[in-house]
Amino acid sequence: MPDFRSDTVTQPTSAMREAMFQAPLGDDVLADDPSVNALQEHAAELLGFEAALFAPSGTQTNLIALWGHCQRGDEAIVGQSWHSYRWEAGGMAVLGSIQPQPVETQPDGTLRLADIAAAIKPDDPHFARTRLVVLENTTGGQVLPPQYLAEVARLAREHALALHLDGARVFNAATVQAARSGSDVYAEARSLCREFDSVSLCLSKGLGAPVGSLLLGRRDFIRQARRTRQILGGGMRQAGMLAAAGHYALRHHVRRLSEDHANLDQLARGLAEAGRSHPVLQGRIHVQPWQTNILFTDLQADVAPAFSAWLERNGVRVTGSLYGGQTRLRWVTHLDVGPADVAAALDCVARFALPG
Incomplete structure (x- = not known):
């Protein structure tokens, strides 16, 4: 039965199941699960960040990131069709007290730079404080060009805004870029993440792990993210079996x-x-x-x-x-x-x- 509903429906391969079965375990809430720690360290090094955090879902890693960049009453600029805005049950507002400022998504998946700039609020007590710009790559299967990412990053820096990437399928984007340039997919993924203060990466979509996402960023950002994950009920104990699946996926399912x-x-x-x-x-x-x-x-x-x-x-x-x-x-x-x-x-x- 061909199932084209989503890349979230995949089943673990036999080799992935074996990696899960053999995973050494600890207590990740106490930060001593060796399999979780190995996954986090590998992912951070792979994509050029200081640290990473394993969490149950991409919805949670996006919310943790938004919460890390914004305080109550702050604003995040998001795409009208972004997962973080449309498909996450309003979590940024309901749980984070963060105001989303949606911007129309263009047919090629981008947000117009002029629209982003127009959405940035002046420093005035009447307005929510704009603190963050969120991008998504891929978005609806479309790849955001590296030059566009650099332009958005430049605009964000000019206004002292943080930049978060919902990179649930960033390795799909990297696969396209690698084919175009004849480069390595891992190098392209690292390059696509370079401009961002934080990145959310899903392990259970195209990479084929059964559960889990990663949040990547600076060490102090991830330290706070661990606290936020606990507040949200995302702390897991012997999570190494799940982390081992994600670790296997990063090593063996990217090039495919x-x-x-x-x-x-x-x-x-x-x-x-x-x-x-x-x-x-x-x-x-x-x-x-x-x-x-x-x-x-x-x-x-x-x-x-x-x-x-x-x-x-x-x-x-x-x-x-x-x-x-x-x-x-x-x-x-x-x-x-x-x-x-x-x-x-x-x-x-x-x-x-x-x-x-």
């Missing part, structure tokens, strides 16, 4: 992300061909531009319900939502989707016909 990108490219090209020549879908399905492992396709209203039901009946699992009067389907390739799954999905699409 290019396979996910290749599989998505094959899927996207097949769906685009259906939009050109399929007897029913011709002119009714539009494939959005793609770069990494996430693809969006828009279906016209007259065919969307029947097509979505057809996919479901045939075991092709995707997520869908209404978007601009059409149905937008989201396809994500990952560790547990191979070329045979892509071929099966495209065969299912080819056999689609309107009922009656």
Whole structure:
């Protein structure tokens, strides 16, 4: 059953399970779990930070970071479609008393520099104090260019603002950059993180670990982050079994992300061909531009319900939502989707016909 719903649905590989089974354990709340410590030290060195903190989820590492950069009543500039703004249940406001200032996300995934600058509040007691700019890379599967990151960083520094990256899929972005420049994916990931004061990295998306995210930053920032994690109930005891999975993923699952990108490219090209020549879908399905492992396709209203039901009946699992009067389907390739799954999905699409 091809499952394209998300790269969070992956199962640990047998080698990862063995690493989890063999992991030496301690008590991470007491900071003496050797497997957690090894993961944190490895990740910090890998991405060029002084320290790292392992936490249960990316939602939590983002909130911990926001809480570390902002005080009650401060403001964070975020993208209108960012995970930290739209998909984290308003945590920054509910728990952190931080005001989000959303900025419209452009079609290429960026926030316009002029829009960021316009959102920065003057030093006036009537306004929340702007303290932080948040970016997301990748965002909707799109890669933010390194030059753009440098420009946002320059703007943030000019206004004495901190800069946080929701880098849940930053290694997907690094994979694209490495392919373009012929460089090493780990070096590219380190470069993409260079401008940021803090970075959140998810281990349970494309990297295939079952649970966990990392927050990276300066040593004193991470020291405070550990306290915040405890406040939020994120302290775990013998967490080394989970950390070992993430450590294995960082060492063994980064370079294989290019396979996910290749599989998505094959899927996207097949769906685009259906939009050109399929007897029913011709002119009714539009494939959005793609770069990494996430693809969006828009279906016209007259065919969307029947097509979505057809996919479901045939075991092709995707997520869908209404978007601009059409149905937008989201396809994500990952560790547990191979070329045979892509071929099966495209065969299912080819056999689609309107009922009656």
